[in-house]
Amino acid sequence: MPTIKSVAVSAYSAPLEAPITNGLYTYTATQIVACRLELSNGISAIGWTHGEKIVFTAAEAIAAMLIGQELNAERLWARMYQPKLFGRRGLEQRALSALDIAVWDGLGKEAGMSVHRLLGGFHDSVPAYKAGGYYGEGKSLEDLQREVSGHVEGGARALKMKIGAVSVAEDLARIDAVRTAIGPDVGLLVDVNNAYDRITAEKMAAALDERDIYWYEEPLSPDDLKGAADLAGRTRTPVASGENEYTLWGFRDLIDASAADVINADAQILGGITEWAKCAHYAQAKHIPVAPHGDQEIHTQLVAAVPNGLIVEYYDNSLNRLKDVMFDQRLDLNADGSITPFSTPGLGVEIQDQAVERYRVAHSVVC
Numbered sequence: 001m002p003t004i005k006s007v008a009v010s011a012y013s014a015p016l017e018a019p020i021t022n023g024l025y026t027y028t029a030t031q032i033v034a035c036r037l038e039l040s041n042g043i044s045a046i047g048w049t050h051g052e053k054i055v056f057t058a059a060e061a062i063a064a065m066l067i068g069q070e071l072n073a074e075r076l077w078a079r080m081y082q083p084k085l086f087g088r089r090g091l092e093q094r095a096l097s098a099l100d101i102a103v104w105d106g107l108g109k110e111a112g113m114s115v116h117r118l119l120g121g122f123h124d125s126v127p128a129y130k131a132g133g134y135y136g137e138g139k140s141l142e143d144l145q146r147e148v149s150g151h152v153e154g155g156a157r158a159l160k161m162k163i164g165a166v167s168v169a170e171d172l173a174r175i176d177a178v179r180t181a182i183g184p185d186v187g188l189l190v191d192v193n194n195a196y197d198r199i200t201a202e203k204m205a206a207a208l209d210e211r212d213i214y215w216y217e218e219p220l221s222p223d224d225l226k227g228a229a230d231l232a233g234r235t236r237t238p239v240a241s242g243e244n245e246y247t248l249w250g251f252r253d254l255i256d257a258s259a260a261d262v263i264n265a266d267a268q269i270l271g272g273i274t275e276w277a278k279c280a281h282y283a284q285a286k287h288i289p290v291a292p293h294g295d296q297e298i299h300t301q302l303v304a305a306v307p308n309g310l311i312v313e314y315y316d317n318s319l320n321r322l323k324d325v326m327f328d329q330r331l332d333l334n335a336d337g338s339i340t341p342f343s344t345p346g347l348g349v350e351i352q353d354q355a356v357e358r359y360r361v362a363h364s365v366v367c
């Protein structure tokens with residue numbers, strides 16, 4: 001079994017063309033922390049997550065525990081997960097996630113198999129939805145309609161828009177404008193990003209039930225499992241949640257509380273691919289589909305692997321300075337709006353170090 005010789009940890013930051021706003025937050029930059037494992041058999045394996053220097057620092061500290069260890073996913077996960085030293089649910093878990101994802105890229109390369117095949121390979125391709133529909137300074141209903149029409153012209157058969165930053169009435173006008181622009185046959189997902197209290201969430205749910213909405217994402221605080229369960233029980237529109245949940249134990253509580261009809265388990269947040277697979281299988285036992293939040297380069301491999309994989313979130317990387325140049329290959333939507341995982345061993349993409357170097361804000365080699 002190969003051992004881990006060194007881990008290079010890099011933090012990148014690139015400004016967005018224009019700030020984007022969801023129900024609660026405004027983003028001005030893309031920030032990524034990437035880890036590269038060098039193995040004793042000559043394989044170089046990559047993993048990455050989103051976050052800034054605090055994630056970089058955590059990754060550097062956790063990476064030190066991997067040096068000289070054999071490439072064994074469960075043993076390495078158990079070694080990295082130290083609640084007392086690093087915490088249980090937060091940015092440190094993102095750092096662990098990036099390292100665990102790199103372990104799986106390494107396992108795939110060692111086995112000569114894609115992560116998709118290693119994990120089960122159930123689907124050849126899976127549906128995808130286009131992420132977008134943010135708020136923006138001076139962005140009119142017509143601008144929003146132009147944006148979503150462009151997604152549909154680009155092949156999207158489902159798309160997501162943000163709600164929650166303005167009144168329910170104003171958001172319903174935005175939702176109706178989008179539906180008018182995309183027509184009746186394209187799936188429409190709405191995402192609140194935890195912006196509502198229970199009363200507002202209920203009011204919006206009643207209005208969404210009169211419309212055809214694919215899912216209603218994170219209407220409430222991620223800590224309000226009881227509120228989410230009550231809402232999911234009453235509304236006809238499926239409630240999706242989980243991008244702010246961590247570890248198998250967090251998902252056990254979310255699922256056992258019946259707080260989500262669909263789980264948005266994100267391997268870059270919750271604890272990597274080792275933990276993601278457990279969450280997906282636990283959800284399968286409860287007849288709940290999994291539809292991750294986050295990067296398609298990782299999640300297409302995972303959603304396609306499991307029987308209860310529902311749909312992949314798809315970002316237009318050409319609009320993102322860092323992501324546009326980060327990988328050697330681009331995952332495109334198929335003509336029917338679906339997406340097919342790369343069959344190359346591992347995750348199937350390589351980080352182009354030279355292309356992203358100008359966005360690098362921190363770098364360290366742990367050995």
Ligand SMILES: [Mg+2]
Pocket residue numbers: 191193217218243293
């Ligand atoms: Mg979301």
